[in-house]
Every structure is written in C-alpha cells, then in structure tokens.
Amino acid sequence: MTWNFLLELFWFDRSVPLRRKRSAFEIEDLPGLWRIHWQLGKTIILSTFYTRIDQACILWGVISTLIFATAQFLAIDWQIQAFLWSGLSLVGTLSMAKLSQCWRTIKPLKDVIDAWVILMLVGITLTDLSIFLSWGELMARLCPLWLGINAIGYLFTGIRIRSRAFAWIGGLSFLAIALLPYVGGWEFLTTGLVTGVSALLIAELQWDSGDVCAHLKRLER
Template sequence: MNWRILLEPEWFSFTSPLLRRKRSAFEIEDLPGLWRVHWQLGEKTVLSTFYTRIDQACLLWGIISTLIFSIAQFWMVDWQLQAVLWTGLTIVGTIAMLRLSRHWRTIKPLNDVINAWVFLMVLGVVLTDLGVFLGWGYILLNLCPLWLVIDGVGYLYTGVKMQSRAFAFIGLLNLAGLTVLPIVSEWQFLATGLITGISTLLLAELQWDSGDVCAHLKSLQSQESDF
C-alpha cells in the first residue's frame, strides 16, 4: 500500500512549508496593489515585509473580527445598536474584500473562495441580526460558536480550493476554539475575537503554501493580477 498517497491528498501539496517568514520587502517583484514596509535605523533593518492584496484582505478581516468581538465583550450597550453597527462594519469589510479581489475571479478556485466567503458573511450577519431583533435565545447564547464555525468552514473550504494546508490549519484552529469557550465562560466574546483575529492576521504576516493556484495567479500579472 502506498501510504504517501493516503497521507498527501491530491488537493494539498507538501512540497513547501505550511507557514514561513516572508522575504524582504525588496525581494519580491512589483505587483499591482502591493504594499511594501521597510523600516531601517541606520544600517540595521528593523522590519522589512510586504502585503499582497490577499494579505490586505486578511489584515482587514483580522482587524474587523478583533474589533467587533472585543468591543462586544466590554461595551455594555444595547444589543440592537451593536447589531446595527457590526452589520454595517461587516458589509463594509465584504465590499472592500470584493474590491481587493476583483481580479481573482479570473481563476475559478479563487472565484469560488470569494463567493463562499460572501455567502458565509451574509449568513452570519442574517442569523445574528435575527437572533438580536427577534429575540431568538438559542442564537444569542451561541453567537461565539456560530462565528467560529462560520470562520472554520470558510478557512477549510479556502484551504481545499487553494491547495493550502495553512488555511486548512487555521480552519481547524477556529473549530478547535469551540472547546475553549466553555472554559473561558464570561470571556467568550474576547476569546472569539482573539481566535478569529489573530489567526487571520497570522495569514497576513506570514507566507503560506498555496499549491499551484497562486502560481497561476502570478502568471497573470500582466493582466493586473492581484496576488
């Protein structure tokens, strides 16, 4: 029996590290929308990195997730007001993600990923708002598990479509967060914000594996590719 086939499914590549440090800001070619960050004190480089538009989308959602759940933990105001504010912020984040990813739709796996995330965000917002405005107790008591499951499913799907073990790992990490919530008890919102926010920021700050999907996307640079 070929155990390698069992251990390495065809939708994942094990030829590159799961996560690794990014190269220097000037060791990557100039891509559309690329952010370069290079801080230097004298001859010493303090920080040198870069953010593709995929990274920028991850940064955006990392900040939004951490902000929403952290404020929900400490800001004791009307739930309906919070629902309106966070629905608006989620819609803004979704629109920004669509703008950042407009050229990704030239490749079907990435197009499927974007459509899936839009669907998941809309589903999460609708269920949350119904729970708040209609007083659905089950939803209100399980807002944190709901969003951990939504994020976990989204990352797992992204991992399979992009042939990325890193995204699949982050998806499992979010789902594993469900076991933490009963332990932290009244700090569930803060814990959820940290899990969802830090895991997404991790993807923005480190270089992750992507099989051949992003390699194909890089080949479309002359057509204003977004990788």
Template sequence: MTFFNSTVPPLRRKQKNLDFQDLQGLWRIHLQIGNTTLYSTFYTRIDQACIFWGLISAAIFFTAHFFPLSWNIQAALWSALTLIGTAVMVVWTRFWVKVEQVSWVLYCWVILMLVGLVLTDLGIFLGWGNVLMRLCPLWLGLSAFGYFLTGLGVRSRAILLAGIVHLLCIFLLPYFCGWEFLIAGGVMVISLLILAEFQWDMRSPISYDALTLEQKQFNQQQHQLRRMIV
C-alpha cells in the same frame, strides 16, 4: 503527485519574487533609522483583506466583551462594518482569485458572511435566545468552514490548520464562561494576522489563463527565481 505542496513548510517568511497577480495593489512597509532597518515587509491584496477583517473582528468581539453597549446598537454598527468589509474583500481579492481560478472561494466567503450577518441580526432584533447564546460558536463555525473551503481550494495546510483551530475553539468555549467573545475574537484576529504576516503554502503554479502572454512569462521568471532562492 500529492494534493499539497510538501516541498515547502505550511508557514514561512514571505518570498520577494512575487507573481504578477500578487504585485497588484501591493503595500510595502520599510522602517529604517540610518543604516538600521527596523521593520521591512509587504502585504498583498490577500494580506490586506486579512488585516482588514482582523481589525473588524477585533472591533466587534472586543467591544462586545469590554463595553456595555446595547445589542441593538452593536447590531447596527457591526452590520454596517461587516457589509463594508465584505465589499472591500471582494474589490481587493477578485483579480487574484480570478487568476488563481478560485473565484468560487470568494463567493463562498461572501455567502458565509451574509448568512452570519442575517442570523446575528435576526437573533438580536427578534430576541432569538438560542442564537444569542451561540453567537461565538456561530461565527467560529462559519470562519472554520470558510478556511476549510479556502484551504482545499488553494491546497494550503496552513489555512486548513486555521480552520481546525477555529473548530477546537468552539469546543473549548464552554469552559470559559464570560470570556467567550474575548477568546473567539482573539482566535479570529490572531489567525488572520498570522496569515497576513507570513507566506502560507499553496499548490504549485498553474496555467494562468486570465493573464496575458507577457504576464505569464513574468510569472515563470519569478517562479524560477524563487526556486533558486530555495
């Protein structure tokens, strides 16, 4: 048995026969004019967390690039937004990670966000030049580490690739002086939105100990339906 599920591509169109844990808090979007469907998709709680963090990342990094706000004001605003984002992420994803037996991945993301937040605020309020000059590599590195842990936890090549892209971006930043925040923010936002918009690969279904017998049977039926479609 291989570590990754090589029977599916790293990214593909979203599956419609979702497991019980994926259906909780699901957002469905269907735009239609007459008989013509303009856009139809859905977003699980994991997808929603990716989109929310994408919006937060866009607000933080694009503001830092385009608007001349003082660092102290930005630190206060983005600290509050990061804490809100972390809390929302925990609330939205804790059931899914519990069922998938990867709660440790969520804890790691919380720790990474708090470490980044503390280092950033100390760098700004205490005037730590070395930190201020490396804010983009700092957050890219923390994100890459989080993606690597997540990719290994759920055995996803797509998520590991996102981590590799973040690392590569760190090495490319010195060649784009003055554009660091825009580029770093762009990489973070695009990666999150891609993961939210597509179905990424992960390990084969496991024995979901956190679910009831009926919920386990429902997941087995959904798995069989997905195999028939494939």
C-alpha cells in the same frame, strides 16, 4: 484532488506551511501590492509586503476583534450593536470583494472569495435575526456560530487552493469551539482573538498555496 490534499496535509508533506516573509522584494509586482522596506544603513529594520488578499485579511482581523471586544467589555444595547456591526461587516465584505477583484481571474481564488462573501452574509443575517427577533437559543451561540463560519471558510480555502496553512487554521477554529465552555465569561473576547489573530497571521506570514501562486504573474494592472 481533495483526497491527495488530505494525504499531504496529515502524512506526506513535511514542508513548512507558514513562514516569515523574507523580503519586500521576494514577490513580483502585483496590482495593489504594498511593499514596506525600512533600512538604516546596512541594517534592515523591516522588509515585508502585503498583497490585496493580505490587506483584506488585515481589515477583517481588525473588524472581528473590534466587534467581539466591544461585545465583551462595553454594555451597549444589542440592537444598537447589531446596527453598527452589521454596517461595518457589510463595508468589510464589500471592501474584501473590491480588494480581491483582480484575483478573481484565478479560478480557485474566485471560488474562495465567493465562499467567504456568502459565509459573511449568512453570519450577518443569522446574527441580526437572533437579536431583532429575540431568538435566545441562537443569541446564546453567536460565538460558536462565528467560529464555525471562520472554520468552514478556512477549511474550504485550504482545500480549494491546496494550502495546509489555511486548513490547519480552520481546524484550530473548530478546536476553539470545543474550548469555549472552559473560558468562563470570556467567550466573546476568545472568539474575537481567534478570528482576528487568524486573519492577521495569514496577512503577516507567507503561506503555502499549491499551484495557485504560480498563476500570479499573469495578473496585470
């Protein structure tokens, strides 16, 4: 299955992995679904939807951008930041698990959710240890660490649910690690933008998902 997916990713599948959501009503009712449809007369101003997975992505997009932008622009003590951002990240992780609870009935998505929770906890733990135990080498590499976590998470998601969109975003995160030495003193802002925009992109656009979304109709409130 993995090899077939990789062949589709690089050679055979020419369909668009990401596309604009056409309408708030192009998806069936799902638990916790947000529909946004603004229309003035016959003119549709905005018509979109957000599943609970989308909502979790929006939450993480905002959290990651806030954390790294603060580290870039505000001179706050590192230990204070560690307390604040660890707490916020844990809240985000728990919220993600809660929002995606009903999706865990689909085996590939359950694996993906569990993997992201583990990755977030590993990242939080390593970050806090580097700050409170003064691990200078790791502190100097917090941006590559989180971009790597981001990349691994997206690549695993892409392979597990057969989504080229997630796989390509994972690849771009690895590329961002290689480009970090060339952004000067803007590593934290760059990391925040890459992680934040990646999550918001997944939330705002419709992504390919192999056969996974064929099972969504089985979800019940």
